[in-house]
Amino acid sequence: MEAASLAHGVASPLSPREGMIKNLSLESLQLCERDGKAEDPGVVGMELPVARNIKISNITCDSFKICWDMDPHTTEKITHYFIDLNKKENKNSNKFKHKDVPTKLVAKAVPLPMTVRGHWFLSPRTEYTVAVQIASKQTDGDYAVSEWSDIVEFCTADYSSVHLTQLLQKAEVIAGRMLKFSVFYRNQHEEYFQHCRDVLGGRMMPSVKDNSGSHGSPLSGKLEGIFFSCNTEFNTGEPPQDSPYGRFRFQIPAEVLFTPDTRLYFGDFYCMYTAYHYVILVLAPRGSRGDLYCRDRLPELDVTNNRFLTRVCGEDGRVVFQHAQDVILELIYTEPVPLAQGTVSQISGHQLMSLSTVNAKKDPSCKTCNISVGR
Structure with a gap:
């Protein structure tokens, strides 16, 4: 499934026991269109740090862990992370309509590193780009946001x-x-x-x-x-x-x-x-x-x-x-x-x-020969 469906992704916090990882509740942010333009959803009322020195680790065919440098003095302001994840070949095909309007994965802020997993959007052996935006949800429901981080590239692994x-x-x-x-x-x-x-x-x-x-x-x-x-x-x-x-x-x-x-x-x-x-x-x-x-x-x-x-x-x-x-x-x-x-x-x-099976592509819709990870 293409990266445009990432609003349904799952991000989970690091746990010492993999089987105990709990999925976080996610929030779907809707774009408000008015006269063909995205409406500004929030007021940037505070200074939030930009995520720097992003590191990707523990990569599997359908998950990875992500962390970045955080200023400990600002962590209490942060409520959410916005994660822009795209297949590398499509990274220019789905730009945000407004720089402060996330259209991808939205996860509540948890201690880092954070595990991002989900077979419905991560495919094995595929190159991705990822960027992070720090956010703080306001009392009126809007968000204060940081600038987007630098883009980092990585490739998912083969089947285990x-x-x-x-x-x-x-x-x-x-x-x-x-x-x-x-x-x-x-x-x-x-x-x-x-x-x-x-x-x-x-x-x-x-x-x-x-x-x-x-x-x-x-x-x-x-x-x-x-x-x-x-x-x-x-x-x-x-x-x-x-x-x-x-x-x-x-x-x-x-x-x-x-x-x-x-x-x-x-x-x-x-x-x-x-x-x-x-x-x-x-x-x-x-x-x-x-x-x-x-x-x-x-x-x-x-x-x-x-x-x-x-x-x-x-x-x-x-x-x-x-x-x-x-x-x-x-x-x-x-x-x-x-x-x-x-x-x-x-x-x-x-x-x-x-x-002939030379370079033949597998049918991703066949229920007989597919498993519950990326095709």
Whole structure:
């Protein structure tokens, strides 16, 4: 939601126990229009200090703490803080109609630092600008106000492991029954595989993940890997012959990438304004750079018992691989893969570009795959 809706934001005071933070009551200030001009709502009857040296800390995907230098001799006059919070790219699109008329977050004055939180206006991994105005409510209901502080910029964080666990639980609900599979595959154009042979020493190399999926995913623009698929057609048990990514397919036995020494992480759950839902999983060899990145950021899955992708050794010693039927799995393998470990062949189906997830944007209105923080 755009910053114009911040009149409904929540600001809460610092508490030694996060769970004990109480939301402050807020006051909605209405603009009075007369002949197309904003009416002056108050009389500046006292000298209020300007907030200086603003510091932003404890930033999460949907909250932050803010404090600034305060003159202790003037604190008893202060009753409210006006906080102007804007997405950085829109900071000039919603200027105040009058410098003394706040149209954004209004919070009662509390000891600093103060926690500002609210999933309805803070989005993860988003740059914001913030400025503060000190105010004192008068007996007639009007406000005396200071000048606005300098503008400070900051960026919200990625989803935490708590938020990703919420996404994981939502994905588990619709995963469906498990189907057997035997190969991982990757579709590309013929030129891609030729480049791997001629330039990359016969290997497919990891590249940085694009911005598809949830906006708060800690994978986008950070994790390096190679995308694979493993979904099979229900009626044949084989990989589909259609693909949005190219007519040439690299296939590799599942046991080559998904070994007993491979760790499995849940990365994301999203859709693109369609009935299809996608789950991103990460396959990372234990101790690899990808494993080190994921283990502090993503929920790890039990490779023998989860709702998406399993590797189970039977009593006869044979390993069985299974994938979820009702979601489309996107697998990121974090290490280089030699072409010699698999085969490249041309598929017979169509190139369905409408199914491509390259830089795909998540549907923020879908109740199935969104959680209660910024999209």
